Amino acid sequence: MEKNAKIYIAGHRGMVGSAIHRKLVKEGFTNIITRTSAELDLRDQQAVTSFFEENKPDYVFLAAAKVGGIVANNTYRGEFLYENLQIQNNVVHSSHATGVKKLMFLGSSCIYPKMAPQPLKEEYLLTGPLEPTNEPYAIAKIAGIKLCDAYRMQYGCNYISVMPTNLYGYNDNYHPQNSHVLPALIRRFHEAKEGNAESVTIWGTGTPRREFLFADDLADACYYLMQEYDEEGLINIGTGEDISIRDLAYLIKDITGYTGKIDFDESKPDGTPRKLMDVSKLASRGWKYKVELAEGIKLAYADFLDKQSATTVQ
Ligand SMILES: NC(=O)C1=CN([C@@H]2O[C@H](COP(=O)(O)OP(=O)(O)OC[C@H]3O[C@@H](n4cnc5c(N)ncnc54)[C@H](OP(=O)(O)O)[C@@H]3O)[C@@H](O)[C@H]2O)C=CC1
Numbered sequence: 001m002e003k004n005a006k007i008y009i010a011g012h013r014g015m016v017g018s019a020i021h022r023k024l025v026k027e028g029f030t031n032i033i034t035r036t037s038a039e040l041d042l043r044d045q046q047a048v049t050s051f052f053e054e055n056k057p058d059y060v061f062l063a064a065a066k067v068g069g070i071v072a073n074n075t076y077r078g079e080f081l082y083e084n085l086q087i088q089n090n091v092v093h094s095s096h097a098t099g100v101k102k103l104m105f106l107g108s109s110c111i112y113p114k115m116a117p118q119p120l121k122e123e124y125l126l127t128g129p130l131e132p133t134n135e136p137y138a139i140a141k142i143a144g145i146k147l148c149d150a151y152r153m154q155y156g157c158n159y160i161s162v163m164p165t166n167l168y169g170y171n172d173n174y175h176p177q178n179s180h181v182l183p184a185l186i187r188r189f190h191e192a193k194e195g196n197a198e199s200v201t202i203w204g205t206g207t208p209r210r211e212f213l214f215a216d217d218l219a220d221a222c223y224y225l226m227q228e229y230d231e232e233g234l235i236n237i238g239t240g241e242d243i244s245i246r247d248l249a250y251l252i253k254d255i256t257g258y259t260g261k262i263d264f265d266e267s268k269p270d271g272t273p274r275k276l277m278d279v280s281k282l283a284s285r286g287w288k289y290k291v292e293l294a295e296g297i298k299l300a301y302a303d304f305l306d307k308q309s310a311t312t313v314q
């Protein structure tokens with residue numbers, strides 16, 4: 001990508017989009033286009049068509065989506081399927097219609113079958129039933145991968161699909177019900193410490209295992225792949241290491257300094273037992289993550305506290 005290339009980051013205020021934005025600015029890119037969802041609702045086909053015709057970006061990072069944790073996915077099933085299909089259909093089609101040189105589609109590790117062998121290889125896609133709680137979101141993401149590949153085959157578009165593992169970091173979503181596990185527990189343990197709560201409740205059994213990649217590491221991988229990777233299909237982005245939800249909870253408990261008890265609410269869903277990514281395809285191209293989990297959680301917690309004090313001041 002040329003430093004003055006016109007780059008559109010869809011979802012630039014989100015955790016992933018803002019990390020990609022930081023990375024591009026750091027690398028000296030000077031022509032980055034962004035729009036908030038209030039300025040440009042990517043579900044609106046006419047608005048997206050007009051935006052692309054007026055701006056004609058050279059490169060697109062598609063990091064806008066309806067995103068949430070296991071309970072949000074299972075609650076807003078219609079929104080997760082409809083909104084994500086709308087967003088990705090509009091952005092991919094308008095990118096083709098206006099000659100975007102290269103587009104990166106952000107998928108997710110949830111696209112793989114619930115009981116696929118571990119670690120998850122890219123070729124396991126569509127080899128078995130999906131995890132029911134996030135099937136709508138997974139179907140949308142799989143459709144996005146297939147849309148990019150279909151546009152590559154029919155029109156010669158260089159649109160690539162990357163599959164990040166669970167992410168965390170700056171600008172994460174800390175909503176008590178709709179967030180992912182790591183930010184949810186940072187907030188819950190912090191508030192329990194501040195409120196001298198006797199115990200903190202973790203959802204599910206604590207036995208599922210998850211892999212966590214710091215969002216700025218993901219942005220580094222996305223930057224690398226946007227420069228060096230031009231293949232159809234999908235490529236996993238992760239650390240290649242996972243942790244049980246129980247051990248994650250004790251790690252976050254220690255980092256936040258909470259000293260009370262932990263209990264488990266088994267009425268909440270566990271979801272997929274394990275989602276460890278096989279990262280050998282990316283590793284063979286020379287990319288590896290940098291931020292270890294404990295360090296990343298400390299950075300995310302500091303960001304959470306900064307934002308909390310900012311809002312308190314307001
Ligand atoms: N978080 C995670 O653990 C993982 C995320 N991913 C993927 O990474 C991508 C980004 O996720 P993440 O950064 O966590 O999500 P966030 O929820 O932090 O950000 C989502 C962004 O999408 C934008 N957006 C949502 N709906 C619309 C709309 N209708 N029109 C325009 N913009 C919209 C929002 O814009 P605004 O702020 O302006 O409203 C927001 O900036 C997604 O594709 C997600 O599937 C993949 C694996 C794991």
Ligand SMILES: C[C@H]1O[C@H](OP(=O)(O)OP(=O)(O)OC[C@H]2O[C@@H](n3cnc4c(=O)[nH]c(N)nc43)[C@H](O)[C@@H]2O)[C@@H](O)[C@@H](O)C1=O
Nearest residue numbers: 068069070108110134179180181184203204208269270271
């Ligand atoms: C990225 C990925 O993220 C989602 O899948 P998920 O990884 O299952 O999501 P999660 O982070 O919400 O849960 C992970 C595990 O953690 C347990 N858990 C404990 N306590 C809390 C808790 O307080 N909040 C949440 N959210 N989970 C909790 C929870 O019960 C589950 O066992 C989907 O978006 C999926 O589509 C996707 O792509």
